[in-house]
Amino acid sequence: xxxxxxxxxxxxxxxxxxxxxxxxxxxxxxxxxxxxxxxxxxxxxxxxxxxxxxxxxxxxxxxxxxxxxxxxxxxxxxxxxxxxxxxxxxxxxxxxxxxxxxxxxxxxxxxxxxxxxxxxxxxxxxxxxxxxxxxxxxxxxxxxxxxxxxxxxxxxxxxxxxxxxxxxxxxxxxxxxxxxxxxxxxxxxxxxxxxxxxxxxxxxxxxxxxxxxxxxxxxxxxxxxxxxxxxxxxxxxxxxxxxxxxxxxxxxxxxxxxxxxxxxxxxxxxxxxxxxxxxxxxxxxxxxxxxxxxxxxxxxxxxxxxxxxxxxxxxxxxxxxxxxxxxxxxxxxxxxxxxxxxxxxxxxxxxxxxxxxxx
Amino acid sequence: xxxxxxxxxxxxxxxxxxxxxxxxxxxxxxxxxxxxxxxxxxxxxxxxxxxxxxxxxxxxxxxxxxxxxxxxxxxxxxxxxxxxxxxxxxxxxxxxxxxxxxxxxxxxxxxxxxxxxxxxxxxxxxxxxxxxxxxxxxxxxxxxxxxxxxxxxxxxxxxxxxxxxxxxxxxxxxxxxxxxxxxxxxxxxxxxxxxxxxxxxxxxxxxxxxxxxxxxxxxxxxxxxxxxxxxxxxxxxxxxxxxxxxxxxxxxxxxxxxxxxxxxxxxxxxxxxxxxxxxxxxxxxxxxxxxxxxxxxxxxxxxxxxxxxxxxxxxxxxxxxxxxxxxxxxxxxxxxxxxxxxxxxxxxxxxxxxxxxxx
Numbered sequence: 001x002x003x004x005x006x007x008x009x010x011x012x013x014x015x016x017x018x019x020x021x022x023x024x025x026x027x028x029x030x031x032x033x034x035x036x037x038x039x040x041x042x043x044x045x046x047x048x049x050x051x052x053x054x055x056x057x058x059x060x061x062x063x064x065x066x067x068x069x070x071x072x073x074x075x076x077x078x079x080x081x082x083x084x085x086x087x088x089x090x091x092x093x094x095x096x097x098x099x100x101x102x103x104x105x106x107x108x109x110x111x112x113x114x115x116x117x118x119x120x121x122x123x124x125x126x127x128x129x130x131x132x133x134x135x136x137x138x139x140x141x142x143x144x145x146x147x148x149x150x151x152x153x154x155x156x157x158x159x160x161x162x163x164x165x166x167x168x169x170x171x172x173x174x175x176x177x178x179x180x181x182x183x184x185x186x187x188x189x190x191x192x193x194x195x196x197x198x199x200x201x202x203x204x205x206x207x208x209x210x211x212x213x214x215x216x217x218x219x220x221x222x223x224x225x226x227x228x229x230x231x232x233x234x235x236x237x238x239x240x241x242x243x244x245x246x247x248x249x250x251x252x253x254x255x256x257x258x259x260x261x262x263x264x265x266x267x268x269x270x271x272x273x274x275x276x277x278x279x280x281x282x283x284x285x286x287x288x289x290x291x292x293x294x295x296x297x298x299x300x301x302x303x304x305x306x307x308x309x310x311x312x313x314x315x316x317x318x319x320x321x322x323x324x325x326x327x328x329x330x331x332x333x334x335x336x337x338x339x340x341x342x343x344x345x346x347x348x349x350x351x352x353x354x355x356x357x358x359x
Numbered sequence: 360x361x362x363x364x365x366x367x368x369x370x371x372x373x374x375x376x377x378x379x380x381x382x383x384x385x386x387x388x389x390x391x392x393x394x395x396x397x398x399x400x401x402x403x404x405x406x407x408x409x410x411x412x413x414x415x416x417x418x419x420x421x422x423x424x425x426x427x428x429x430x431x432x433x434x435x436x437x438x439x440x441x442x443x444x445x446x447x448x449x450x451x452x453x454x455x456x457x458x459x460x461x462x463x464x465x466x467x468x469x470x471x472x473x474x475x476x477x478x479x480x481x482x483x484x485x486x487x488x489x490x491x492x493x494x495x496x497x498x499x500x501x502x503x504x505x506x507x508x509x510x511x512x513x514x515x516x517x518x519x520x521x522x523x524x525x526x527x528x529x530x531x532x533x534x535x536x537x538x539x540x541x542x543x544x545x546x547x548x549x550x551x552x553x554x555x556x557x558x559x560x561x562x563x564x565x566x567x568x569x570x571x572x573x574x575x576x577x578x579x580x581x582x583x584x585x586x587x588x589x590x591x592x593x594x595x596x597x598x599x600x601x602x603x604x605x606x607x608x609x610x611x612x613x614x615x616x617x618x619x620x621x622x623x624x625x626x627x628x629x630x631x632x633x634x635x636x637x638x639x640x641x642x643x644x645x646x647x648x649x650x651x652x653x654x655x656x657x658x659x660x661x662x663x664x665x666x667x668x669x670x671x672x673x674x675x676x677x678x679x680x681x682x683x684x685x686x687x688x689x690x691x692x693x694x695x696x697x698x699x700x701x702x703x704x705x706x707x708x709x710x711x712x713x714x715x716x717x718x
Binding site: 088132144153159199210334 | 441442443444446447449450451453454487488489490491494501503504505506507512514518519520521522523524525526527528529533547548549551552553555556557558561569571646689691692693694695696698699
């Protein structure tokens with residue numbers, strides 16, 4: 001069912017409740033880690049099914065009206081093929097009379113509610129993230145269209161030179177052509193630039209993605225859609241530290257707790273972690289830094305509370321190993337053995353031997 | 360003189376000092392706001408000429424050796440056409456025996472010294488920034504080359520669809536083809552995406568740049584080189600707040616204090632500020648937010664201490680006006696009048712009337 005149709009049906013239900021003099025009600029899933037489960041076969045943090053309902057009363061009338069207005073704005077965006085950021089949506093509300101939002105966090109919450117209600121990601125409703133992020137280079141042709149003419153546009157990511165293709169805020173309508181063997185998702189822009197500079201994607205027959213830290217929504221969705229469409233494995237290459245494991249990789253692979261209603265669109269369940277693993281720090285004799293207090297806290301927290309880590313013994317072992325070693329290592333630490341050691345030795349070795357990966 | 364030649368001459372001087380049993384000495388400009396002046400004709404914060412010298416003694420022997428090693432690394436990078444980030448350079452030093460750096464801030468400082476000594480930006484020495492940033496869409500063809508074959512590559516920024524061309528970490532060797540009338544540099548990724556979505560660059564015959572906050576080195580250098588090469592005016596469009604004026608715009612236009620030795624490469628002296636000005640908030644009846652304490656402090660600081668603001672009466676007036684109004688406005692605030700008001704009304708109006716700009 002299309003978003004427009006869903007919105008119409010919801011609105012229709014409310015309209016008829018009112019005509020029948022019944023109190024109209026809108027329902028959305030409860031968004032919290034407590035309402036989340038992890039099943040490896042499903043592949044992402046999924047909702048347990050708890051819901052919250054909002055019935056129209058004197059106390060809820062304003063939020064209720066705002067929710068309907070937000071749905072109407074979404075319908076308009078989808079029909080006109082336009083877009084709006086959360087911030088723009090907030091300012092548009094300034095013309096909604098008494099239903100206008102006072103502060104942006106209010107309108108963000110209502111937008112999240114509508115997103116959860118419709119069980120779609122808000123990009124499908126015409127709302128785009130404030131932040132862009134994610135660069136692509138390598139064996140991929142992105143198929144987009146010209147905004148004015150609707151004519152197909154093919155963007156060849158092997159022809160970007162030292163630059164890259166920058167992922168748009170919304171990737172829902174992109175199509176892909178590729179004969180690459182895999183996607184390599186990289187934490188830092190510096191490492192990405194090195195691999196681009198030396199056309200690593202040509203040697204390895206792959207697609208390079210620069211995440212620049214924790215990947216944005218658009219970057220995660222792009223990798224997911226590309227991986228699904230072309231049945232491509234996704235290998236993840238981050239710093240060897242709890243942030244790289246628990247924030248960057250875990251978010252990319254299974255999603256996060258407070259966005260569980262949309263994880264199914266954003267997670268990349270077939271992602272594998274190729275490094276830097278704690279064992280790599282030993283095997284490759286990498287220069288390292290002592291773990292900070294915040295690192296140690298994060299390791300404990302992941303082992304104790306994270307459904308993903310609890311599910312995977314290998315991750316528990318790796319995290320315990322790091323806690324014992326008391327050090328972390330950056331992906332640039334490989335430069336100790338020469339600037340291009342990562343290209344000539346580390347990546348080829350690691351890609352050949354999946355026993356050195358983490359799930 | 361090429362960087363390699365400069366490095367060789369410097370090293371040669373030191374070598375011959377030692378042969379003559381003289382204490383070798385290296386000199387670099389003092390990098391501080393106190394050693395900076397602003398002259399509108401020059402167009403950027405320029406050095407006043409104070410220098411600091413480092414003579415080889417027992418106390419300086421390690422830093423002295425590290426400086427020479429860093430120069431040697433730079434020479435190697437330039438000769439091999441390779442690149443290294445600051446972080447990689449730090450790790451490379453781990454193989455320098457006693458001259459290795461203990462922490463990265465030490466190696467960063469030495470790199471800055473070498474940069475200042477040679478009076479070039481470090482990208483010319485083969486060192487690239489850690490962070491990428493800056494997206495391009497519109498009437499521009501970037502001329503780059505393939506890293507393996509050296510063959511020319513033309514990247515057409517009108518053919519990126521909803522995506523964009525992502526500026527590489529180093530832009531020193533790029534060339535440009537364009538018949539655009541101007542460059543529009545935009546603060547937020549969300550606003551950029553709106554202008555891209557509606558092919559604004561086609562209507563306005565321009566090149567769009569997304570800065571994503573304070574522009575990175577690569578983004579500033581890209582705008583500068585493009586503007587120089589094609590004699591293009593640069594119009595800047597940020598939020599109407601002291602951060603947009605004093606951090607984003609001022610840094611883009613004249614550079615910053617602690618990097619004065621390289622401002623001449625990174626500043627964009629012909630940039631003009633088209634909005635959001637304090638007067639725009641009144642003229643366009645924009646929804647606004649109260650100034651925070653940090654905003655008020657920044658305004659006072661800019662008026663009192665910033666050589667650029669002190670030089671330009673118009674900026675002093677505008678900042679005083681904002682202090683009086685006690686409010687700021689975001690560029691998305693224009694959405695109150697319709698999501699595409701910015702395209703249909705605001706930008707065309709502003710571009711037509713340069714009396715509404717700030718210098």
